[in-house]
Structure formats: structure tokens, C-alpha cells
Amino acid sequence: MKPLRFLLILLSLIGLSCSSPLSDTNVTDPSLLQPQLAVSKTMDNGARVIEYTADIYDKNHNLVTLQNGSVKINGYSMNERANILGGEEYYLTGESEVKFILDTTYTFTLTLSDGTQYNGTVKSQSADLYEFDAPSTQSHTQNMTVTWKDTDPKARMYIQMVYDFRTDTSSGSGIQTFTISNPSSGSYTINASNFTTSQGEIYEVDLTLVSEISGTIDSRFRPQSSTISDLRITRSATID
Numbered sequence: 001m002k003p004l005r006f007l008l009i010l011l012s013l014i015g016l017s018c019s020s021p022l023s024d025t026n027v028t029d030p031s032l033l034q035p036q037l038a039v040s041k042t043m044d045n046g047a048r049v050i051e052y053t054a055d056i057y058d059k060n061h062n063l064v065t066l067q068n069g070s071v072k073i074n075g076y077s078m079n080e081r082a083n084i085l086g087g088e089e090y091y092l093t094g095e096s097e098v099k100f101i102l103d104t105t106y107t108f109t110l111t112l113s114d115g116t117q118y119n120g121t122v123k124s125q126s127a128d129l130y131e132f133d134a135p136s137t138q139s140h141t142q143n144m145t146v147t148w149k150d151t152d153p154k155a156r157m158y159i160q161m162v163y164d165f166r167t168d169t170s171s172g173s174g175i176q177t178f179t180i181s182n183p184s185s186g187s188y189t190i191n192a193s194n195f196t197t198s199q200g201e202i203y204e205v206d207l208t209l210v211s212e213i214s215g216t217i218d219s220r221f222r223p224q225s226s227t228i229s230d231l232r233i234t235r236s237a238t239i240d
Contacts, residue, residue: 018086020062026113033057033064034222037108037120039073041100043129043233050100054078054090054108059222063087068113074098074106102128106215108227120227122215125152132209134235140195140202144237147187148209155211155231157183161190162208163239165200172199183211195239208234 022032034057042049054071056064063083071078071090076097078090092098098106101124108120127150134146151157157180164173174197180188195202215227 018062020058020060020064020087022058023063023065023067023087026067027064027069028112028114028116030110030112030116030118030218030220031222032059033110034059034061034225035108035110035120035217035227036225037122037217037227039100039106039122039124039229041128041231045234045236050093050095052078052092052098052106052108054110055083056090056110057222063089066110066112070111072109072111075109100124102126106229118218118220120215120217120225122213122227122229124229125155125211125213125231127152129209129211129231129233132207132233132235134207135237136235137238137240138195138205139192140239141192143192144190144195145187146190146207146209146235148233149186151183151186152211152213153184155183155213157209157211159188159190160208160210161194162206163195163197163202164204165197165202167200170200174199202239204236204238206234206236208232 036055038053040051052073058064063086065080065088073092076092078092080088081091083089103124103126105121105123110118129148131149135144138144159178161176162173165171176194178190211231213229217225217227
């Protein structure tokens with residue numbers, strides 16, 4: 001997967017984010033905040049990446065940095081970094097502090113400037129994503145069947161297809177998402193029509209199989225706040 005390419009596509013879909021005015025004030029009211037908290041394990045061409053993230057948005061979808069506050073995951077302080085969409089997010093990468101373990105509860109604790117704490121909790125999947133097979137080369141006139149092994153029956157599963165296209169004079173990228181209605185089947189067929197776009201000829205795709213479980217978050221935060229556990233595994237294919 002090409003993360004920068006994916007983020008640029010996401011940026012075009014949701015619009016430019018920036019640092020919230022709330023980052024310059026002492027926030028004590030959780031109803032002003034919309035945290036998006038995530039436990040993530042990604043497998044990309046054999047590389048295993050573990051990351052814990054906390055993106056805290058205001059009502060305008062701008063990122064909030066908590067003045068005189070903090071975010072922790074299972075008791076460990078999370079770091080701050082610039083987000084490519086603007087503003088700063090909280091993160092912890094790797095497993096030196098918090099290990100990723102299946103069927104394990106993870107708790108994010110957000111402390112606001114008055115010292116009050118609010119939690120978001122999720123239990124990771126009971127089954128891992130450890131095998132995902134897709135053709136390395138695919139005709140744009142034929143359906144593509146992808147397969148995987150094992151899945152958590154409680155998880156929502158979908159495939160993100162990030163594609164590159166070109167014309168005689170230009171090129172670009174796009175994204176499609178396919179919801180898997182029956183994850184336990186272990187297979188999904190992408191229709192050949194999805195390899196054709198009015199934008200140009202699709203010549204390469206990154207297919208990411210996602211297993212997602214939703215947890216709970218304090219109801220005093222803004223609607224659409226969430227805590228999730230994501231497992232991702234990516235395969236690439238050339239379209240001819």
C-alpha cells in the first residue's frame with residue numbers, strides 16, 4: 001500500500017482539515033470534541049506495523065490538541081505529531097509499550113484541562129488476518145476473486161481498492177470500497193466493471209482487506225465519536 005497516495009485521496013474526499021481554535025484554549029466540555037480512537041495492525045508485503053492513534057476533532061472536523069490535557073492508551077502516554085491533513089494527532093507506534101494481542105481490551109483515556117478523564121474502549125479481534133490471496137496480474141475484462149483465512153464473526157469486513165489510472169495526457173488515483181456481506185465465506189469477487197473508470201485506464205490496484213470491530217466511547221463526546229480495532233492486510237495487482 002502506498003500510504004501517502006491513500007491519504008491524498010482521503011484528503012480530496014473529506015476536504016482540508018487544520019488545527020482547531022480549541023487547541024488554543026483549555027477545553028473542559030467533552031461535547032465539543034469528537035475523538036476517533038483506533039488500535040491498528042497492518043500487514044503490507046510482509047511488514048507488520050502496530051499503531052495506536054487518537055484523532056480528536058471539533059464540530060468543523062479540525063484537529064484538537066488538548067491544552068493542559070493528555071491521551072493515554074492502557075496507561076501509556078501517547079505522543080503528538082503533525083497530521084498530513086493539518087493539525088496534530090496523538091499516536092503510539094510499535095509494541096515496546098503496548099503490545100497488540102488478539103482478544104484483548106484496550107482503553108484510551110482522554111484527560112481534559114480540568115483533570116476530568118473520559119474513556120474509549122475496544123476489544124481486539126479474536127482471530128487474526130494472516131492470509132489474503134489475490135492475483136498479481138488481472139485482466140480488466142474479467143472478475144477477480146480474492147480469498148482469506150479465518151475471521152472474527154463479530155467483525156465488519158470490507159476491501160479498499162486504491163487504483164492508479166492514466167490517459168494519453170494525464171494520470172491520477174482513486175479509491176473504491178467493497179463491503180463483504182458474508183466474511184465467513186473466505187472469498188469475495190470484484191466485478192470486472194470496477195476495473196474500468198471514466199477517468200482513464202486503471203493499470204494498478206492496491207487491495208486492502210480490513211477487519212473492523214467497534215468498541216465503546218463516553219457518550220458525553222460529540223456524536224460519531226468512536227473507538228475501533230482495525231486489522232489490515234494488503235496485496236497489489238497489475239491490471240492489463
